[in-house]
Amino acid sequence: MQAIEIKNLSFVYSAxxxxxxxxxxxxxxxxxxxxxxxxxxxxxxxxxxxxxxxxGLIKPQDKKRSSIVVHDMSASDKKALKKLRFEVGMVFQYPxxxxxxxxxxxxxxxxxxxxxxSAEEVDxxxxxxxxxxxxxxxxxxxxxxxxxxxxxxxxxxxAGVIAMQPKIxxxxxxxxxxxPAGRKELLALxxxxxxxxSPTVVLxxxxxxxxxxxxxxxxxxxxxxxxADGAPRDVFADRQLVKDIGLDVPFAARVVDNLEEKGISxxxxxITDEELYNALTDLFASAGKLKKPAPxxxxxxDxxxxDxxxxxDxxxxxxxxxxxKDDPEQECTVPEGACLEAEENDGSEKTKNRRxxxxxxxxxxxxxxxxxxxx
Amino acid sequence: xxxxxAFGQYYPANSVVHRLDPRVKLILTLLYVIGIFxxxxxxxxxLTAALLILIILVARLPMASVLKSVRGILLIVLFTAxxxxxxxxxxxxxxxxxxxxxxxxxxxxxxKIVLRLVLLISGASLLPLTTTPVELADGLxxxxxxxxxxxxxxxxxxxxxxxxxxxxxxxxxxxNKIISAQKARGASLDTGNIFARIKALLPVxxxxxxxxxxxxxxxxxxxxxxxxxxxDKRTKLKKARIRFADILAAVIVCAFFTVILxxxxxxxxxxxxxxxxIFGGLL
Numbered sequence: 001m002q003a004i005e006i007k008n009l010s011f012v013y014s015a016x017x018x019x020x021x022x023x024x025x026x027x028x029x030x031x032x033x034x035x036x037x038x039x040x041x042x043x044x045x046x047x048x049x050x051x052x053x054x055x056g057l058i059k060p061q062d063k064k065r066s067s068i069v070v071h072d073m074s075a076s077d078k079k080a081l082k083k084l085r086f087e088v089g090m091v092f093q094y095p096x097x098x099x100x101x102x103x104x105x106x107x108x109x110x111x112x113x114x115x116x117x118s119a120e121e122v123d124x125x126x127x128x129x130x131x132x133x134x135x136x137x138x139x140x141x142x143x144x145x146x147x148x149x150x151x152x153x154x155x156x157x158x159a160g161v162i163a164m165q166p167k168i169x170x171x172x173x174x175x176x177x178x179x180p181a182g183r184k185e186l187l188a189l190x191x192x193x194x195x196x197x198s199p200t201v202v203l204x205x206x207x208x209x210x211x212x213x214x215x216x217x218x219x220x221x222x223x224x225x226x227x228a229d230g231a232p233r234d235v236f237a238d239r240q241l242v243k244d245i246g247l248d249v250p251f252a253a254r255v256v257d258n259l260e261e262k263g264i265s266x267x268x269x270x271i272t273d274e275e276l277y278n279a280l281t282d283l284f285a286s287a288g289k290l291k292k293p294a295p296x297x298x299x300x301x302d303x304x305x306x307d308x309x310x311x312x313d314x315x316x317x318x319x320x321x322x323x324x325k326d327d328p329e330q331e332c333t334v335p336e337g338a339c340l341e342a343e344e345n346d347g348s349e350k351t352k353n354r355r356x357x358x359x360x361x362x363x364x365x366x367x368x369x370x371x372x373x374x375x
Numbered sequence: 376x377x378x379x380x381a382f383g384q385y386y387p388a389n390s391v392v393h394r395l396d397p398r399v400k401l402i403l404t405l406l407y408v409i410g411i412f413x414x415x416x417x418x419x420x421x422l423t424a425a426l427l428i429l430i431i432l433v434a435r436l437p438m439a440s441v442l443k444s445v446r447g448i449l450l451i452v453l454f455t456a457x458x459x460x461x462x463x464x465x466x467x468x469x470x471x472x473x474x475x476x477x478x479x480x481x482x483x484x485x486x487k488i489v490l491r492l493v494l495l496i497s498g499a500s501l502l503p504l505t506t507t508p509v510e511l512a513d514g515l516x517x518x519x520x521x522x523x524x525x526x527x528x529x530x531x532x533x534x535x536x537x538x539x540x541x542x543x544x545x546x547x548x549x550x551n552k553i554i555s556a557q558k559a560r561g562a563s564l565d566t567g568n569i570f571a572r573i574k575a576l577l578p579v580x581x582x583x584x585x586x587x588x589x590x591x592x593x594x595x596x597x598x599x600x601x602x603x604x605x606x607d608k609r610t611k612l613k614k615a616r617i618r619f620a621d622i623l624a625a626v627i628v629c630a631f632f633t634v635i636l637x638x639x640x641x642x643x644x645x646x647x648x649x650x651x652x653i654f655g656g657l658l
Contacts, residue, residue, distance in 0.1 A: 018386070018388075082563075085558065090559040092552065097582055097585075098553050098557065098582050100579075110557075110562070161559070
């Protein structure tokens with residue numbers, strides 16, 4: 001079943017003025033229910049205009065030719081407008097800039113309240129939405145949304161949309177401006193949202209890695225026209241087309257291209273890091289240089305980076321301190337042109353510990369002080 | 376919703392009027408506006424309309440863009456017209472029905488007031504239509520310079536003005552975005568009684584204010600980072616200069632102003648005679 005059906009949709013901004021701009025040019029698009037469609041294209045290609053048609057924020061200009069049908073509702077039907085907006089949840093770019101209420105719970109309740117639901121139902125939906133986006137109700141419900149961190153604010157804003165439990169969720173660059181951790185969490189959240197609340201998702205994104213990893217289908221716009229439409233694997237395989245549209249290819253595909261320049265041929269359809277990993281290990285294995293390791297369950301999962309031992313290697317530190325103890329004259333020399341990099345994550349903790357050592361009576365630093373004279 | 380607001384209505388075109396010195400345009404617009412209040416005869420109004428049409432043609436503006444600004448005051452014009460039409464009781468009575476009386480004087484006054492308002496607004500709208508906000512601010516700053524002698528912080532005022540003008544389109548865009556976002560959550564901004572509507576605006580106004588403060592903060596940092604200092608003597612990238620076209624424009628508008636004054640105070644009968652010649656028995 002089609003969740004969204006768009007026929008012959010065109011849109012012109014500032015018609016008949018010197019600033020006239022054709023934002024959409026005869027768009028025909030249908031979105032299968034239960035699919036995650038990524039909408040890509042350079043800035044100004046018409047993505048935002050297109051998605052604003054989906055919930056009637058912009059009405060079709062040419063009512064005779066164009067039609068937009070969302071779950072059997074026409075987007076030009078004024079009476080069904082409210083219903084349509086509750087059916088199509090829209091998360092705009094930087095949604096945290098639209099928060100307004102004095103508490104998180106009230107802000108999230110705004111949508112359900114506009115649906116004229118009962119107070120209990122509103123409360124239930126707020127709790128459910130917060131739980132899905134990973135905000136603890138007891139901790140966050142009573143706080144002011146303006147006191148939260150950027151990532152938390154965005155979660156609140158997204159919760160405010162999904163509290164309406166829309167069947168279709170439209171996300172306009174949901175990860176823009178987030179730090180790597182927040183970005184990873186939010187991308188995981190999109191999958192959760194699709195599974196638990198909104199089966200159909202339209203995702204506008206500039207990040208082709210995200211698209212490759214998440215989307216079932218890529219629709220590319222250029223100058224208001226659909227110039228590519230298909231599975232990410234097939235769309236990205238046509239490198240010339242991707243270049244013409246003004247897009248990047250995913251990181252894995254870039255590696256494939258670079259290797260090809262060096263004479264190593266891999267499949268052009270590789271788009272995710274996992275596929276690249278498998279292809280490379282296969283390649284090495286066939287060259288007899290490596291025994292192919294067993295495939296991992298989830299590639300580059302959270303634990304890969306969060307692994308405490310990966311960074312915080314105690315034994316190494318002990319060794320280091322031993323050296324200092326043994327050799328009080330030890331100097332730290334840096335070769336010219338070298339780049340010293342301070343470890344930030346867990347290094348700071350170590351530094352603190354070391355400072356404490358220096359000021360305490362015992363410990364390696366004191367030994368160093370005695371040996372080295374004036375410190 | 377906010378697209379038709381008069382601010383930022385600059386109509387880009389390559390014309391002599393667009394290139395005029397903003398200071399000259401400011402003063403001449405002021406002169407034109409004052410002049411309109413001295414117009415007494417239909418002859419004077421025709422002259423004003425002719426001048427206006429001349430400027431519009433030279434500036435290559437479409438008539439619609441000028442009339443758009445008149446649309447905004449249509450209600451005021453109608454209200455004033457109706458009041459005048461029925462309130463003036465002197466002169467020959469044309470229509471008498473119950474308490475309503477329409478006199479010849481009333482009709483004339485009404486027509487003249489409507490003409491005056493329409494010509495006033497369309498004339499004044501030519502300034503923002505042909506001058507970018509930045510030019511306007513520069514022009515105002517330059518004209519206010521003498522006030523610096525009276526310890527008026529002219530440069531600060533000018534900077535505040537340019538910043539305010541610069542951010543009007545940004546704020547409109549932002550307002551539209553927030554309205555869209557809240558509408559997407561089912562907010563209805565244009566239904567219900569006046570209190571319901573005011574309350575419905577809060578979800579738009581609060582984020583707008585919060586974002587404006589944040590933006591102001593960022594702008595202040597950015598200016599600080601570039602060592603902005605309002606008290607230093609600043610130079611201009613584009614220095615406005617008086618050119619031949621400016622002098623010509625000044626001469627034309629001054630001539631218009633003089634004719635209007637002469638028509639009113641010295642040769643009052645001339646204008647009225649011309650009126651009589653053209654409209655004959657209608658008067």
